[in-house]
Amino acid sequence: QVQLQESGPGLVKPSQTLSLTCNVSGDSINSGGYYWSWIRQPAGRGLEWIGRISTSGSAIYNPSLKTRVTISLDTSKNQFSLKLTSVTAADTAVYYCARFVVVAAASRYFDSWGQGTKVAVSA
Amino acid sequence: DIVMTQSPLSLPVTPGEPASISCRSSQSLLHGHGYNYLDWYLQKPGQPPQLLIYLGSYRASGVPDRFSGSGSGTDFTLKISKVEAEDVGVYYCMQALQTPLTFGGGTRVEIK
Numbered sequence: 001q002v003q004l005q006e007s008g009p010g011l012v013k014p015s016q017t018l019s020l021t022c023n024v025s026g027d028s029i030n031s032g033g034y035y036w037s038w039i040r041q042p043a044g045r046g047l048e049w050i051g052r053i054s055t056s057g058s059a060i061y062n063p064s065l066k067t068r069v070t071i072s073l074d075t076s077k078n079q080f081s082l083k084l085t086s087v088t089a090a091d092t093a094v095y096y097c098a099r100f101v102v103v104a105a106a107s108r109y110f111d112s113w114g115q116g117t118k119v120a121v122s123a
Numbered sequence: 124d125i126v127m128t129q130s131p132l133s134l135p136v137t138p139g140e141p142a143s144i145s146c147r148s149s150q151s152l153l154h155g156h157g158y159n160y161l162d163w164y165l166q167k168p169g170q171p172p173q174l175l176i177y178l179g180s181y182r183a184s185g186v187p188d189r190f191s192g193s194g195s196g197t198d199f200t201l202k203i204s205k206v207e208a209e210d211v212g213v214y215y216c217m218q219a220l221q222t223p224l225t226f227g228g229g230t231r232v233e234i235k
Contacts, residue, residue, distance in 0.1 A: 047172065047215060049224040062223040063124075096171055100219075105156040106178060108219035110164070113171035 002027040004097050004114035011120050012091075018084040018119055022097030029078045030055050033103035036080045037110070038071060040093040048093075052100060053080060087121045094118050125149050125218045129227035135235045136210075142203040144230045146216035151196045152179075160220040163192055163201045166229075167212040175214075176201065208234055 008020035022036070029036065037052035051061035053071045061069050070083045084091060094116040101107045126149040136142045152159045159179035164172035174183040176192035179199055189204040203210055211234055216227040 046228050047226040060222050108160050109162045109177035
């Protein structure tokens with residue numbers, strides 16, 4: 001059974017870059033049929049999709065964050081990463097990594113999530 | 124972006140009684156393959172969301188059969204036939220038709 005675990009600093013200063021890593025265990029990140037994704041959730045609020053990367057390394061981002069976000073894949077370490085530049089207090093949230101299933105037309109859903117990591121943006 | 128609207132925002136329920144949550148999308152989620160790309164997730168307190176229903180009406184593995192999803196196009200419903208105490212949390216619908224993937228605002232289910 002695949003497991004995902006986020007890691008990274010819990011506190012980032014305004015205008016700096018937020019960097020998180022998602023370690024994947026129990027399955028190869030190279031397995032076809034999946035998109036590796038980041039989602040965030042401000043405290044007490046709903047879910048916002050940040051973006052995703054395919055096993056080929058092709059990434060798609062939420063247009064609301066597109067100019068500031070980069071998702072990358074490290075197949076040698078079986079992990080993928082998120083970088084969000086020029087952060088402000090509005091980027092304070094719990095950040096989740098998740099696996100999105102796209103094996104066939106009859107599958108488009110998140111089947112596995114990390115536990116989430118809290119990131120606060122504050123001086 | 125596709126806007127997802129859920130109702131109600133909050134749903135107090137009595138154990139053993141049914142519950143229903145509505146989700147509407149700003150455009151049809153019916154794909155040419157014939158599938159509705161609409162998922163339902165439950166986020167229990169302190170946990171990440173977990174998949175309940177995908178493609179509008181397909182129960183995910185391990186999900187109790189008291190949960191069912193229905194609807195097509197722009198109108199969808201999640202029903203719990205008999206609510207149990209473990210069903211408390213926030214329920215989200217999500218459209219998986221196109222990027223950016225978008226979620227409804229959530230419906231908080233609590234026990235009366």
